[in-house]
Amino acid sequence: MAQGNTDGSRDAIRIEYAEATWDPIAGCTRKSAACRHCYAEALTAEASQPGMWGEGFADKGAGGASWTGKVEIQEDRLKLPLEWEKPSRIFVNSISDLFHESLASEVIDRVFAVMALAPQHIFQVLTKRPKVMQAYMADKAARARIESAMEALAGSPVKIAGWPLPNVWLGVTAENQKEADRRIPLLLQTPAALRWAAAEPLLEKVDFKVGTWLKADGAGPRLDWIVAGGETGAEGQKCHPDWARALRDQCAQGATPFFWTQWGEHIPSSGVAAPSDATAPVTFTRIGSGPASRELDGILHDAYPPKAGA
16 A cells, blocks of 8 residues: 655655555554554654654554554644645545544644635545544534634635535544444445545455345445555555455446555565466565565556546
8 A cells, every 4th residue: 555765754655556646644543453454653653753743643662663652633734634735635644544533623624724715626535433423424414514614724714515525535444354344334325425444554354245235226325436565565465366356346346446465575486477276376585675576467457446436
């Protein structure tokens, strides 16, 4: 999903399916299996020395990196998208979670205010906390609070043109079947212009329920986009190519755009150029910090949703 330079810079993070990253929130806590080898935790810990941006949010000890539990808005980064004139797909909070339980609604309001004031951009929001997101988006008072935050930022009264914001894509992480079954139904109950899921890191074969979550006819709430990829980092788990193939094929059946980001730490070195024999073992090549192949069965899958969903 992401890579960071060894200098610990937040701006060094690269998201394959985004053109920029924006981190108005710093700090997080682990939530599920996808957090086991969290790149954001490690990156923040690398920048935890006095005076650096990660100070107080993570520690780096003998046992490795660990979050401190501190989660706060970063005032120096809040307004950055307002300075970016070129329309871009922007991934929001690559090192945190906008819907972290410790954040007050008023803090989330300020982030939404910036997104509302920058309609030229598409903002990709991904969370592992869909209950918080669903409650926030369904809160009838949220729109007025966001408009108040917009006025504070713009210096004059501003109204939201539409709700939910048409340039904000809301998504959940679905790294295994347990989290897909728990998070996706909540996402589908959440008001959103577009709903998406990231099966990244893909830790097992996941059924995305063609006809229920993925719908070719587009009737009713559905997933409008699926992103998937293997686990990065030195301890990343191997991603079996048949897990990726199953997800690709489900998206094809449900007419849902599919984006394969990369294999992660381990690239399958057999059974990749063509569908594998179910009885044949799959071997892997460890690539460490090198660039990962983005091809699945010799094809680059980098589809985006053409328009907002229902």
